[in-house]
Amino acid sequence: MSAIYIHIPFCKSKCGYCGFYSLPSLKLKNRFLEALKAEIVGRKGYLKPRPHCGLEPQCPALENEQDTPPINTIYFGGGTPSLLRVTEIGDILHLINKTYTVAPNAEITLEANPDTLSLEYLKDLRQLGVNRLSIGIQSFFDDDLKYLSRRHDAHHALQCLDWAKSAGFDNISIDLIYGLPTSNAEQWNKNLDIFFAYDLPHLSAYALTLEPNSILTKQIEQGKAMPVNEEDALRDYDILCKRAAENGYLHYEISNFCKRGMHSKHNASYWFGTPYAGFGPSAHSFDGASRQWNVSSMEKYLDARRETARLRDQKVPCPEVPRSMSEKETLNPEQLYDEYVMLRLRTHWGIDLKWLKREMGERFSTYCEQHAQPLITQGRLTQTREFLYLTDKQMLFADGVAEELFWE
Numbered sequence: 415m416s417a418i419y420i421h422i423p424f425c426k427s428k429c430g431y432c433g434f435y436s437l438p439s440l441k442l443k444n445r446f447l448e449a450l451k452a453e454i455v456g457r458k459g460y461l462k463p464r465p466h467c468g469l470e471p472q473c474p475a476l477e478n479e480q481d482t483p484p485i486n487t488i489y490f491g492g493g494t495p496s497l498l499r500v501t502e503i504g505d506i507l508h509l510i511n512k513t514y515t516v517a518p519n520a521e522i523t524l525e526a527n528p529d530t531l532s533l534e535y536l537k538d539l540r541q542l543g544v545n546r547l548s549i550g551i552q553s554f555f556d557d558d559l560k561y562l563s564r565r566h567d568a569h570h571a572l573q574c575l576d577w578a579k580s581a582g583f584d585n586i587s588i589d590l591i592y593g594l595p596t597s598n599a600e601q602w603n604k605n606l607d608i609f610f611a612y613d614l615p616h617l618s619a620y621a622l623t624l625e626p627n628s629i630l631t632k633q634i635e636q637g638k639a640m641p642v643n644e645e646d647a648l649r650d651y652d653i654l655c656k657r658a659a660e661n662g663y664l665h666y667e668i669s670n671f672c673k674r675g676m677h678s679k680h681n682a683s684y685w686f687g688t689p690y691a692g693f694g695p696s697a698h699s700f701d702g703a704s705r706q707w708n709v710s711s712m713e714k715y716l717d718a719r720r721e722t723a724r725l726r727d728q729k730v731p732c733p734e735v736p737r738s739m740s741e742k743e744t745l746n747p748e749q750l751y752d753e754y755v756m757l758r759l760r761t762h763w764g765i766d767l768k769w770l771k772r773e774m775g776e777r778f779s780t781y782c783e784q785h786a787q788p789l790i791t792q793g794r795l796t797q798t799r800e801f802l803y804l805t806d807k808q809m810l811f812a813d814g815v816a817e818e819l820f821w822e
């Protein structure tokens with residue numbers, strides 16, 4: 415099993431709260447698409463059981479190796495992937511299918527923003543094989559959307575959901591943001607009413623966080639936008655957990671809720687340590703032992719791809735990944751343990767002590783169990799048989815609990 419993430423680094427304009435890498439212009443789109451395609455082909459080896467440099471598809475080191483494990487999920491994130499034409503998305507999917515072995519029932523998700531969608535576009539996308547949509551609704555209220563400097567209004571948000579259903583999408587997720595100073599408990603409840611009324615299988619709900627250097631953070635500092643109150647987020651989180659449970663949704667990760675069996679398979683692969691390759695500026699990759707992340711700079715991304723193409727033209731065998739393009743960190747067993755604890759505590763699956771003992775060794779499972787005891791006594795962590803996990807209420811404080819279980 416493995417996964418592919420494609421980062422589309424373009425947006426029509428920057429939302430005030432945004433912390434993702436994206437450019438507010440499509441000027442470099444064609445050059446980016448060329449570089450992206452080169453990266454998809456060039457790093458084919460990354461997902462092989464014994465990865466090589468990944469830059470030379472004909473590298474002799476690849477001969478006689480096992481094939482790349484099948485790709486089970488493909489995720490177009492951003493940025494705003496729905497700014498691409500359907501034909502451009504089709505070209506990328508075609509190339510992935512040609513280069514990798516994609517499982518016949520692979521989950522193919524595209525993040526979309528309402529202001530870029532139309533019924534025709536969604537129908538074409540569905541026709542192409544995209545089978546899951548993640549729509550950045552954020553709120554069904556205009557005052558919230560204005561505060562977040564989103565480009566769509568509440569009416570268009572509703573229209574997009576109707577279009578997505580008419581286009582044949584049945585695996586639809588929406589993003590909502592809570593803890594907004596423009597909202598209150600009643601308004602947040604109404605947002606959830608609309609979500610439940612549409613009977614969608616998946617919800618990602620995030621507390622508004624102020625990213626350092628975001629436009630909104632600066633506006634608040636300058637007194638030009640209403641400040642954010644942590645109490646509002648805690649209130650809305652409580653409402654969210656309660657109403658999701660009442661409506662039969664599983665709270666399977668801090669920010670994610672789904673109907674039975676409808677969790678994001680792609681995101682789950684991050685939490686389960688499945689290898690994944692991320693393509694595009696700022697995209698992260700994991701080969702099972704090391705993490706690699708591309709630079710958050712379009713300029714450097716394009717330069718690095720040019721350099722790789724030049725080396726390939728000169729038939730330089732196995733050229734190094736240009737340092738300007740990506741950074742890499744190899745994780746030692748203690749770091750892998752910390753990562754497992756951190757990721758799994760964010761989910762309802764929790765830490766599996768038996769797995770820890772079998773896969774990582776007894777010293778890790780014993781350490782974890784011992785350090786968990788005071789947290790269980792304090793009511794900050796729950797244990798059922800060999801699983802350590804956080805309940806709804808405890809989940810919001812997952813990072814603090816994880817820190818106490820980290821390897822010293």
Ligand code: SF4
Pocket residue numbers: 424425427428429431432433434436492493494527550
């Ligand atoms: S649409 Fe998403 S990625 Fe683009 S600026 Fe807004 S929050 Fe950021």
